[in-house]
Amino acid sequence: MRPIQASFPAARFRRTRRTDALRRLTQEYSLTVDDLIWPVFVRDGVNVEEPIHSMPGVLRRSVxxxxxxxxxxxxxxxxxxxxxxxxxPSLKTEACEEAWNPDNLANRAIRAIKAAVPDIAVMTDVALDPYNSNGHDGLVRNGIILNDETLEALVRMALVQADAGADILGPSDMMDGRIGAMRDALEAAGHKDVAILSYSAKYASAFYGPFRDAVGASGALKGDKKTYQMNPANSDEALRLIERDLREGADMVMVKPGMPYLDICRRVKDAFGVPTYAYQVSGEYSMIKGAADRGWIDGDKAMLESLMCFKRAGCDGILTYFAPAVAKLLQDG
Known part of the structure; x- marks a missing residue:
């Protein structure tokens, strides 16, 4: 689209910025509560709310x-x-058997939520790192992250989550072929209505540090994840990964992290027109929250501005730790 406009002074862009009413009338994008997915950390125990030091205001909660x-x-x-x-940590092994235990922490939480709040959509994480003594998203042998052997483990994990009542599976492992393997297994097991929101373009980012603290993976990780997560310098590769996951049966796709990769969000939405999400990851959250807590920025304004930029970049929704705070602000008008 090429806009046609008069020259100055016939055209004055400030006319439509002059009042709040005019600004609202000419606003191109909007942020609503319907755009939000709230990531929550669950741990063992009863009536536990444990602060996460590197993520101010975020808690690990018992079921x-x-x-x-x-x-x-x-x-x-x-x-x-x-x-x-x-x-x-005592449940973490190299074989990751706890990942497909029907009574593991995540599956108990799914069942409890669906029993109490049946209408809320429950999304899960499908990756082995919370259960892996090596801290990796896939099985490891002699320092090598195994792709094809990991697929079987991921399928078993996905099936028990679907059995527990998950509405959306979120494969975050970045193994090749995992979407097709999961989709085939879900169909065969009668879980034809379970959606897959694939972490299709997940970058090997420095912004994940606080998250790894939150799930207890920081100390366990041996090496890095560069052999399976994306090179931050690559853009075209993201489109190839998105296309592959869509062809294999993904219903929705995700770009992760969020703000440093808004260009990828826009390219994905323009190229495929599918439901596109971004994850405002722990490092992004902690930078904003930490600066706000020190009085260096206006926290509420920075939070809302950061989320609006995802919508402007073409995202249909955002995973964000700010979700409850944003929802309250939006409710208050």
């Missing part, structure tokens, strides 16, 4: 308090909650 968080989200109109488990 009973995760249910309360889901009830809070539903009351605020947030459509989905995404679960990430903090697994007891």
């Amino acid at each position: 009973d308090n995760v249910v309360k968080a889901a009830e809070q989200a539903a009351a605020l109109g947030i459509p989905a909650i995404c679960l990430f488990p903090y697994t007891d």
Whole structure:
């Protein structure tokens, strides 16, 4: 589109910025509670709310308090909650068997939420790092992250999450072929209505540090994830990955991290026109929250501005730890 406009002084862009009413009338994008997915950390125990030092204001919650968080989200109109488990280190092994235990922490939380708040969508994480003594998203042998052997483990993990009642599976592992393997297994098991929101363009980013603290993976990780997560210098590769995942059966796709990769969000939406999401990851959250807590920026304004930029870049929704705070602000008008 090439806009046609008069020259100055016939054209004055400030005319439509002059009042609040005019600015609202000419606003191109909007942020609503329907755009939000709230990532929540779950841990063992009863009535536990454990602060995460590197993510001010974010908690690890026991299952009973995760249910309360889901009830809070539903009351605020947030459509989905995404679960990430903090697994007891004693349950982490090289074979990652706890990942497909029907009674593991994540699956207990899914069942509890769906029993108490059946209408909220529950999204899960499908990757082995919360259960892996090596801290990696895939199985490891002799320092090599195994792709094809990992697929079987991921499928088993996906099926028990679907059995527990998950509405959306979020494969975040970045193994080749995992979407097709999961989709085939879900169809065969009768879970034809379970959606897949694929972490299709997940970059090997420095912005994940606080998250790894939150799930207890920081100390366990041996090496890095550069052999399976994307090179931050690549853009065209993201489009190839998105196309592959869509062909294999993904219903929705995600770019991760968010703000440093807004150009990727826009390219994906323009190229495919599919439901496109971004994850405002832990490092992005902690930078904004940390600066706000020190009085260096206006926290509410920075939070809302950061989320609006995702919508401007073409995203249909955002995973953000700010979800409840944003929803409250939007409710208050």
